[in-house]
Amino acid sequence: MQVVGIDVGGTNTDATLLSEDKRVLAMVKTPTDHSNILASTKAALNKILKLKNDAHPVQLHLSTTLSTNAIVEGKGDSTAVLALAGPGLNIADFGFNFSVYSIQGYVDHRGRIVKEIDREEILKIANQLRIDGTKSIAIVGKFSHRNNSLEIAVKELLETQGWFKVITLGHQLSGSPNFPRRIMSAYLNASVASIQANFVQMIEEIIKTNPIISDVKILKADGGTMGLKESCLRPIETILSGPAASIMAALALVETCADNAVVVDIGGTTTDIAVIVGGEPLYQRNGAVIGEYQTLVPALLTHSIGLGGDSEVHIEEHNIVLGPKRAGTAAALGGDSLTPTDAAIALGLVELGVKEKAIAVLKQRTKGKYDSWLKLAEAIIDAFAYQLSEAIHEMYQRLTKVPVYTVSEILAPKDIRPKKVIGLGAPATVFIPLVAKILNLPYQILPYSAGSNGIGAAAARPTLAISLHVDTEEESLIIPELAYREKIKRRLFFDRKQARRIAIEKLESYAEQMGLSDYGEIQIIEDEAFNVVRGFYTVGRIFSIKAQIRPAVWRVR
Amino acid sequence: MITAKHRVGLVFFPAFDWCISADHPEREERLLYTRDQIIEEGLLDIPGIVEYRPIVAEEKDIQRVHICVPSVAKRVSEPHRIAAGGTMLAADLVLDKKVERSFALLRPPGHHANRIVHGSRGFCTINNEAIMVEHIRHRLGPKVRIAIVDTDAHHADGTQDIFYNDPGVLHISLHQDGRTLYPGTGSFLERGGPASFGQTVNIPLPPGTGDEGMLYVTEQLVLPILAEWKPDLIINAAGQDNHYSDPLTNMEFSARGYAQLTDLLNPDIVVLEGGYSIEGALPYVNVGLILALAGLDYSHLKEPDWHPTRLKQSRQVTETIHEVVDQVWNLWENRKKANLQQIFGKDRFYTRHRQIFYDTDQIIEKQYERIRLCNECSGWRLIFSETNEGVGLSFKIAAIIVPWLSCNLCRREALSDFDKLTESKTLDYVYFQDNEQDLFLCK
Numbered sequence A: 001m002q003v004v005g006i007d008v009g010g011t012n013t014d015a016t017l018l019s020e021d022k023r024v025l026a027m028v029k030t031p032t033d034h035s036n037i038l039a040s041t042k043a044a045l046n047k048i049l050k051l052k053n054d055a056h057p058v059q060l061h062l063s064t065t066l067s068t069n070a071i072v073e074g075k076g077d078s079t080a081v082l083a084l085a086g087p088g089l090n091i092a093d094f095g096f097n098f099s100v101y102s103i104q105g106y107v108d109h110r111g112r113i114v115k116e117i118d119r120e121e122i123l124k125i126a127n128q129l130r131i132d133g134t135k136s137i138a139i140v141g142k143f144s145h146r147n148n149s150l151e152i153a154v155k156e157l158l159e160t161q162g163w164f165k166v167i168t169l170g171h172q173l174s175g176s177p178n179f180p181r182r183i184m185s186a187y188l189n190a191s192v193a194s195i196q197a198n199f200v201q202m203i204e205e206i207i208k209t210n211p212i213i214s215d216v217k218i219l220k221a222d223g224g225t226m227g228l229k230e231s232c233l234r235p236i237e238t239i240l241s242g243p244a245a246s247i248m249a250a251l252a253l254v255e256t257c258a259d260n261a262v263v264v265d266i267g268g269t270t271t272d273i274a275v276i277v278g279g280e281p282l283y284q285r286n287g288a289v290i291g292e293y294q295t296l297v298p299a300l301l302t303h304s305i306g307l308g309g310d311s312e313v314h315i316e317e318h319n320i321v322l323g324p325k326r327a328g329t330a331a332a333l334g335g336d337s338l339t340p341t342d343a344a345i346a347l348g349l350v351e352l353g354v355k356e357k358a359i360a361v362l363k364q365r366t367k368g369k370y371d372s373w374l375k376l377a378e379a380i381i382d383a384f385a386y387q388l389s390e391a392i393h394e395m396y397q398r399l400t401k402v403p404v405y406t407v408s409e410i411l412a413p414k415d416i417r418p419k420k421v422i423g424l425g426a427p428a429t430v431f432i433p434l435v436a437k438i439l440n441l442p443y444q445i446l447p448y449s450a451g452s453n454g455i456g457a458a459a460a461r462p463t464l465a466i467s468l469h470v471d472t473e474e475e476s477l478i479i480p481e482l483a484y485r486e487k488i489k490r491r492l493f494f495d496r497k498q499a500r501r502i503a504i505e506k507l508e509s510y511a512e513q514m515g516l517s518d519y520g521e522i523q524i525i526e527d528e529a530f531n532v533v534r535g536f537y538t539v540g541r542i543f544s545i546k547a548q549i550r551p552a553v554w555r556v557r
Numbered sequence B: 001m002i003t004a005k006h007r008v009g010l011v012f013f014p015a016f017d018w019c020i021s022a023d024h025p026e027r028e029e030r031l032l033y034t035r036d037q038i039i040e041e042g043l044l045d046i047p048g049i050v051e052y053r054p055i056v057a058e059e060k061d062i063q064r065v066h067i068c069v070p071s072v073a074k075r076v077s078e079p080h081r082i083a084a085g086g087t088m089l090a091a092d093l094v095l096d097k098k099v100e101r102s103f104a105l106l107r108p109p110g111h112h113a114n115r116i117v118h119g120s121r122g123f124c125t126i127n128n129e130a131i132m133v134e135h136i137r138h139r140l141g142p143k144v145r146i147a148i149v150d151t152d153a154h155h156a157d158g159t160q161d162i163f164y165n166d167p168g169v170l171h172i173s174l175h176q177d178g179r180t181l182y183p184g185t186g187s188f189l190e191r192g193g194p195a196s197f198g199q200t201v202n203i204p205l206p207p208g209t210g211d212e213g214m215l216y217v218t219e220q221l222v223l224p225i226l227a228e229w230k231p232d233l234i235i236n237a238a239g240q241d242n243h244y245s246d247p248l249t250n251m252e253f254s255a256r257g258y259a260q261l262t263d264l265l266n267p268d269i270v271v272l273e274g275g276y277s278i279e280g281a282l283p284y285v286n287v288g289l290i291l292a293l294a295g296l297d298y299s300h301l302k303e304p305d306w307h308p309t310r311l312k313q314s315r316q317v318t319e320t321i322h323e324v325v326d327q328v329w330n331l332w333e334n335r336k337k338a339n340l341q342q343i344f345g346k347d348r349f350y351t352r353h354r355q356i357f358y359d360t361d362q363i364i365e366k367q368y369e370r371i372r373l374c375n376e377c378s379g380w381r382l383i384f385s386e387t388n389e390g391v392g393l394s395f396k397i398a399a400i401i402v403p404w405l406s407c408n409l410c411r412r413e414a415l416s417d418f419d420k421l422t423e424s425k426t427l428d429y430v431y432f433q434d435n436e437q438d439l440f441l442c443k
C-alpha cells in the first residue's frame, strides 16, 4: 500500500508520498494555518495527491497539532473531574487549574472496594455542573487501574441523565499508576474529545470524496499510529505527535538501527535529542508532559535544548555561548543577526545565502581574543559542537541515574551508551561531524533534511498496549484499557505463563477489533510476579504484565 | 500547584528480586504495595521530592563498622551492600545540601546487626545506620555529634552494640518492652559504656502503646533529651512495626501517628528498618513519612481499616508509659552523677561476657570484651568471639578496635596486642580496626 504522511507542524505542513515498497515518491510543504488545522491538512493532501501519477490506493497518516493547540490555548470544552480519591494526599493541594470534585467511594491498592459511591451526592454535583454549562466529564478513581467498577458505576449513573456529551473514564486511558496524572490525562482527554470527533468526521468526508484514500491513521506521541475510531476514544494520545514523527523519520531513514544510537534533530531555534536503545526509541518514564499538565500518555523521550542554526551568539571574554534564544534570520540569508548559520556560511561549510554578508556581520562582532572574522567564525562552530555534545552527555548521565528497583538492574545496568550519532535537520551536515568527533562516535546524516516529519508520519506503524493485572487471591483479572474484568477460575493453577498468554491474546483481539493488520511483533515490556503471603502461607499470586505492539517503522529508501 | 516545603531526597530501593527465603517476612514484595501507593499518590511528581538510585557500599565502607567473620565477601551479599550504599547516599544528599532531608526507603534492614558479624540476626546482616554514621564521620570528622532515634518496635540492639561506648553518638531506642518481644534486650538499665555512659537511652513501651503514648514519649522525653544533647544531625531509624496491623508486634500506632512523630522529631535522615504489615501499614506509613518530611499535609491520610476508636489507649498502658518516661528522664538527668567506678570497676580494663543468638542463621556466639578505661580517650577494645553449634563453619576470632580520637597510648597498646595475638595458634583470624587512620587489618 502507498502511504501519504502529513505532519501539521508549527510553521509548515509537510506531506510525503511513499510507494508500496516505501520509496519517497513525492514531498511537498505548505504553510500551516493555525486557526484552521483541517484546511492545512486538506491543502497539503491535495497538493501531494496531484503529484501522484497512478491510481493505486493510499493510506493516509496524519500528525496534527489539533489537540496540542486546544490544550495549550485552553480551547477545549468546559470539563469537570469527579474524583474518587479516598484518603491520601489532599486533592485540593494539587491546585489543578480545572474543577475537580472529590466524591465518595474508593478502592485500595489491591483493587478492593473500601467504600461505595454515593449516588445522591453525585447527581447533586452533576446537576449543578450541567446548570453551570459543563459539557464534558472525566471520572477518575484512585487505583481505578486495579478496579474500574466504581468509575463505571458513576458513568452509568450519569448516562441515565444524559447531561454530558463526553464522559472519559480514567482507567481507559492507561493501565499505569499515578492518580494525579490520571486526573490530568482524563481531564484533557474529555476536554478535547469533541474537537477530535469533529475533525474525524470531516476527515471521513474527505475520504468519501477521495476514494483513492483507503484508510486513515492518526499519529500518537509514542511514534505509533491509531485508527480514527480509537482517536475519538483517546484523543489525548495525539498530543506531541510532531516530535515523535521526527524520531520515527530517523528510524525509517537510518541504514541499520538495531543498535544503540543518539538522534539529534537540529532546527533553527532548538535541537531535539532522542535516545535509541537496541533499535528502539526510549520512552518518557511516566508519560508525556504538555504545558503544565503531566499525563500518563506514553510518549517518546526527547530532550529539547535552545540551540539551533539561528541561535543568539554571546561573545564573552574567554568563550562563546550560543542560545538559548533565537537571534533572528541569519545575515547571510537576508536578516541582520549574527547566527551559527552565518559562521558556517562564511567558512564555506555550506553553500547558502550570501557569503559576503556573513563575513560582514562576523567582522562587526569581532572582539577581544576573537579579533578576526575567521577566528570568530571558527569559535562559533566549535561552541555549537561543544554545547551540543555536552547536552547529549548530560542527557545520558541522567538516564544512567534513573531509579531501578531490582538488585540485578543495579549490578548489571542496561547498556544504553550510543554507538552512533544520527543527524537530522538542515544544519546537521555542519555540526554533526564535529559533535560525533567530540563524542568519539561514528555518525550518519539523514537525507531529506527538510520535511522529514512527513516521512516519519508516513513510515509509522500501529502501536497498541494493554496492562494485565491478575490477583489470584482476589480471583480478579483486569485489563483497564479494555475495561475488561473477569473472575478467574482455578486460581491455584494460574501461572505466569498463562498470564502472559492471556495478555498477548487480548492484545491481538483488541488490535483486530481496532482494524489493525500491518503491525509489528507483540512484546512484553513489563512482567512482574509476586507472591501474596498470609502468615507463613502463600495464598495467592499477583501478576502485572504490559504487552504492546512494538513501535516500528517502515524502512524508507 | 503542590510543592514540597522542604526538599526531600528519596532513595527508594525495594529490591524486588531478593528475599531471605520464599515465605520469610523479608521477601520480594515487602515494599511492593508501598511502591504502588507512592506512585499512585503521585508523590514522585511533586516538585521538591526527588528520587535517587542507591549506590553500592564498598568493602571499605562496611569494614569501618563491622568485623565480618571470616570476611565481608563471605558474609555480605549484594542486596545488603545496596541497602547500606543507599543509606550512605541518603546522608550524602543532606551533607551536600542537595536536599534538606532524606529518606532511605529500602531493604534489607540492619538495626539488629552488631559490630561482629557471623551471620544474620533479626533479618539483618549489616547495620545500615552505623555504616552511614561512619561514612558521615569520615566526611565531617570525629567531632560531629550524631543522634540516632530508633522508632522500630524491636530494640535496636545491633546499633546499641556498635555505639555502646561511642561519645560521638546518642542512641535512643523506643521499642516494645523486651520482656514481650524479640530480641529481649533494651531495658532502661542498659545505658552505655564507660566513655559514653547515659548516651544509650532505652525507652521500653508496654504492648498496646498507640499514637497518644508515642507522641507523649516523643514530646516529654525524646525531644528534651535531643534539645539538651544538641546533635548536629538527627537520624531516625524508622521501623514501621509499631503499626496496629503488624503481625510480629503488639503495638497500636497509625500511619498518621507516624507522620506526626516524624514532624516532631524533624530528622535530617530517615532510614527504614522493620515493618511487616506490608499491605495494611507500610503503604500508608511511608506515604505519611514522605509527606511529613516534605512539609505537606497528611491530615487526609488514613488506613482503609482505621477507625477513631483506635485512638483510645487503655489507661493502664498510659500510666505505664508515664512511669517509663519519668524513670528514663531521671536516669538521663543524673547520668553525669553516676559513679562510673562502681559500675565499670577501678581496673585498667572493664570486661564483660556475652552470648549472642543469631535467630535468622541459628548461630550462637560467645563474646568476651575488654575496654581500656582511659582518661584521655574512650579506650581501645579487644573482643574475643567464638561461634559453635551453628549451621556451617564456626570461627574463633579476636578483634581490636581503636576508637575515634584515640590517645597515643591506647593506639600503641592496641597495636602491640594485635601483634601478639596474630601469633596465637588457637585463633582463626585476628582483626584490627582503626577508623581515624582508616585502617583495617586481618591476619
Ligand SMILES: [Zn+2]
Residues within 6 Å of the ligand: B152, B153, B154, B239, B241, B273, B274, B275
Ligand atoms: Zn522491628
Ligand SMILES: [Zn+2]
Residues within 6 Å of the ligand: B374, B375, B376, B377, B378, B379, B380, B406, B407, B408, B409, B410, B411
Ligand atoms: Zn586512651
